[in-house]
Amino acid sequence: MVISALPDLLAFQRQVRLTGDLKAQLARASHEAVTGRYDDITAAVNGAVGETLLLQKALDDIDQDTRINALSSARLSLISTSVHSVRDAVDGLAAQGLVALTTGDSFSLDTVAVQAEANLRSAMAVLNTSHGNRRLFAGDATDKLPLATTDILLADLGAILTGSPTPAAVAIALDTYFNDPAGGFATNIYQGGSADAAPAYLADGSRIQFGVRADNQAIRDTLRGLSIMALAGQSGHSITSSSFKDIFKQGTNLVETGNNALIKLEASIGVFQGLVEDSTARQSEERLTINIALNSMIERDQYDAAAELKRLETQVESSYLITARLASLHLSNFLR
Secondary structure, eight states: OOOOOHHHHHHHHHHHHHHHHHHHHHHHHHHHHHHSBOSOHHHHTTTOHHHHHHHHHHHHHHHHHHHHHHHHHHHHHHHHHHHHHHHHHHTTHHHHHHHHHHHTOHHHHHHHHHHHHHHHHHHHHHHTOEETTEETTSTTOTTSOSBOOHHHHHHHHHHHHHHOOSHHHHHHHHHHHHHSTTSHIIIIIBOSOSSOOOOEEOTTSOEEOOOOOTTOHHHHHHHHHHHHHHHGGGGSOOTTSHHHHHHHHHHHHHHHHHHHHHHHHHHHHHHHHHHHHHHHHHHHHHHHHHHHHHHHHHBOOHHHHHHHHHHHHHHHHHHHHHHHHHHTOOGGGTOO
């Protein structure tokens, strides 16, 4: 008689497959217990997949808009901080300069001049700020430094002060330098684009404009005022002369004008920041509402999933035990 081991082998293989199926169910139940959602969405919604896909797409769109808002918010915050830093560079300096001018104290005037130059360098460095690889004050030329070095500006203006015999001539020459499209500031100092940086758009269609360039009039007036206060001593006039005082006052007046304009500039940036914050808040509310709707369709009761997980663990353990016993069956164990 021929004895075949085939039935035992088939039983063993069936048990192995059963164990594999149980392990797959165990992994599914474990994932559902953790996520609180069914793995098989189609079965959970009885085939109504279209509605769940629409809800999921809405969530994806909100996530995309949120990322855009976060990027816009970061840029606006850095722009606002930079403008505020430039304003800090002139805060109180005009009053300090006028006090020194009134007393006619050369030491005080020299101190103000040194401070004005230091603040000028600081302001120009701040205006070259970047966010990632994007220069924030360079307009649409975001890959370029918006401003040349402070030394170039001081050299240009020093030559103007030295070569202009009267305060009126200084004012005319500096006005041409800073405000003429073909003047020195446009050709030698400002290196950014002539157009504003591309705007960002919020989910409701609102446009966020990044329109503060380093050639903004408020910034030009501020840099011009600081430069005059720093270089007035190079005009060749005695500090007690009316000509020196007139030139120096040009600087203090421009610093005050620039400071007031920078305040308005900060306020305009704040308006855009408020729009972004409001949009982000609305998106958070929308995300919550859509998540509630989506979860009502595909949510898995986590206690139920945990109970199933426990049951499957017991079954897998039993299956392992049976498989091990089948694997250890040999005819020789029963032949005596």
